[in-house]
Amino acid sequence: MDQWQERKRPVCLEKRFEFDSYSSTRDFLDRLGEHSEATQRFPDISFGRTYVNITLRPEQDGDAPALSAADRRFADEIDGLLG
Template identity: 80%
Template sequence: MDQWQERKRPVCLERRYEFESYDATRDFLDRLGEFSEATQRFPDISFGKTYVNITLRPESDATDAALTDADRSFAVEIDALFR
């Protein structure tokens, strides 16, 4: 969790993952896609040849929405896909 950046405006968690090759990037994206489908939680993703940026927003769309333990747990599970 230490590499995730918590933002206040807008409320979100952000992290950048770096890879040695395009194949490694694709493998991670495939694992992330399967995990997202299984959990029905879909983070914002942007990527290039050797990096992936992920933004997690609170599941609630309310104006006073805050990050929860479930959001942080989801981030930790994404970290596990990277290893």
């Protein structure tokens, strides 16, 4: 999965990141944790030895949740953590 996948039910963005080693996976998770703390935005995360699945739900809750430019920008910021 190279791109963020947009789902309609429930409204969210999803992406799977794959790594060569557990060490690389942990490094990414550490960077993601630091970034989440700095931005106060916390995605849903599941992971294994060499992968991380991330789900971003709309930042704004309401009767008709929708993904915003801020949600997509946060997804781009997560992509930037791969460096």
